Amino acid sequence: MKKMRSETSPLTKKKKKEGLGWIELIRGWSCVFQEFLFQRVMSSHLQNPLPLPSLNHLTCIVTGSTSGIGRETARQLAEAGAHVVMAVRNTKAAHELIQQWQNEWSGKGLPLNLEAMELDLLSLGSVVGFCNVWNARLSPLHVLINNAGIFAMGEEQKFSKDGYEQHLQVNHLAPSLLSLLLLPSLIRGSSSRIINVNSVMHYVGFVDPNDMNVVSGRRKFTSLVGYSGSKLAQVMFSNVLLKRLPQETHISVVCLSPGIVLTNVARDLPRYVQVQYALIPYFIFSPQEGCRSTLFSATDAQIPEHCEKLKTDDKPICTFISQDCKHTKPSEEAHNIETANRVWEKTMELIGLPLDALERLIEGQEVQCRYGTHQE
Numbered sequence: 001m002k003k004m005r006s007e008t009s010p011l012t013k014k015k016k017k018e019g020l021g022w023i024e025l026i027r028g029w030s031c032v033f034q035e036f037l038f039q040r041v042m043s044s045h046l047q048n049p050l051p052l053p054s055l056n057h058l059t060c061i062v063t064g065s066t067s068g069i070g071r072e073t074a075r076q077l078a079e080a081g082a083h084v085v086m087a088v089r090n091t092k093a094a095h096e097l098i099q100q101w102q103n104e105w106s107g108k109g110l111p112l113n114l115e116a117m118e119l120d121l122l123s124l125g126s127v128v129g130f131c132n133v134w135n136a137r138l139s140p141l142h143v144l145i146n147n148a149g150i151f152a153m154g155e156e157q158k159f160s161k162d163g164y165e166q167h168l169q170v171n172h173l174a175p176s177l178l179s180l181l182l183l184p185s186l187i188r189g190s191s192s193r194i195i196n197v198n199s200v201m202h203y204v205g206f207v208d209p210n211d212m213n214v215v216s217g218r219r220k221f222t223s224l225v226g227y228s229g230s231k232l233a234q235v236m237f238s239n240v241l242l243k244r245l246p247q248e249t250h251i252s253v254v255c256l257s258p259g260i261v262l263t264n265v266a267r268d269l270p271r272y273v274q275v276q277y278a279l280i281p282y283f284i285f286s287p288q289e290g291c292r293s294t295l296f297s298a299t300d301a302q303i304p305e306h307c308e309k310l311k312t313d314d315k316p317i318c319t320f321i322s323q324d325c326k327h328t329k330p331s332e333e334a335h336n337i338e339t340a341n342r343v344w345e346k347t348m349e350l351i352g353l354p355l356d357a358l359e360r361l362i363e364g365q366e367v368q369c370r371y372g373t374h375q376e
């Protein structure tokens, strides 16, 4: 068994880690290239589209469902009978999609049960507002899919109005706040699931809990640093979330890799790279192929049992589903318990919640968030 950093003898003077070591980087990049080159071979046992059971009993929220993986996820969940809430920043686009899908579905069964609600992850106030509206319905929520994400190419470091680096906010902070504030509804729907569409890129990510915005100057910011770090932060936060959720809540927490998928995620890449991207369809998944690990995580009957088992483990590691729908391990750095706990604490501070928010939300208490009051 690998020795974990938290077990390092206190006598060993630890040097503060300021990035991944080169062996970790080589391992991380080989995971990325392996996914790129072999994802189709590795997933050849999967059907496309992934067959789904009847989901008439489920209510699912899917963030970022106007494009790419989220769009395909929302459509397939709805066609399997689920009530799907498209949590999006562009509600007009979502309403147009709903209309289109209803027309295509017409004559095949009952009308699809879809609705659109506004959610802008670049605004933590919008997240609080969304949760207040949703929780006020007092309806059960069975599956929250944190799918929306950005990979904004370029060296320029952009910040949200809340003051956070944009990858960090959209890919990690806002989904974390959403997951926590929706706990009362997830408990109503339990057994329920929080599904985080993560990335193989977290294997090359590094998070300094004291410098999550990458502004200290110790590390040079690039979009790769921002993206991979935000995805690693999400895995670390999920590890702690899974461990802290009491067994009796029956809430599973899953992170997953969709594979390398041809979507709008590359919209900010230079034009010549986008052309090359589109010219290698053999290697790259279509959104229909790329949403299989999300759909698997949202519906596979074994997931809750697997998460229950992980919860009792000493090492708090959430389950990670690979693009070929298999349980795998997140990166070595994601196993760093000490850093994960500090990422949890720092995240709570940045999203403006008290450290005991999770426990209070589970008990049904009102919690003050700096970005708005959470109301039941």
Ligand SMILES: NC(=O)c1ccc[n+]([C@@H]2O[C@H](COP(=O)([O-])OP(=O)(O)OC[C@H]3O[C@@H](n4cnc5c(N)ncnc54)[C@H](OP(=O)(O)O)[C@@H]3O)[C@@H](O)[C@H]2O)c1
Pocket (backbone or CB within 6 Å): 063, 064, 065, 066, 067, 068, 069, 070, 087, 088, 089, 090, 119, 120, 121, 122, 123, 146, 147, 148, 149, 150, 151, 170, 197, 198, 199, 200, 257, 258, 259, 260, 261, 262, 263, 264, 265, 266
């Ligand atoms: N494609 C890949 O190869 C790949 C690989 C690994 C992981 N992923 C992950 O998969 C997830 C889905 O990405 P995708 O590939 O499907 O990309 P995509 O086509 O660009 O879709 C991203 C979705 O996120 C939404 N979004 C972006 N910023 C938002 C904000 N501030 N508030 C609310 N929604 C916002 C977008 O909304 P708009 O339509 O309004 O822009 C869009 O619907 C992401 O988390 C991404 O990191 C993708």
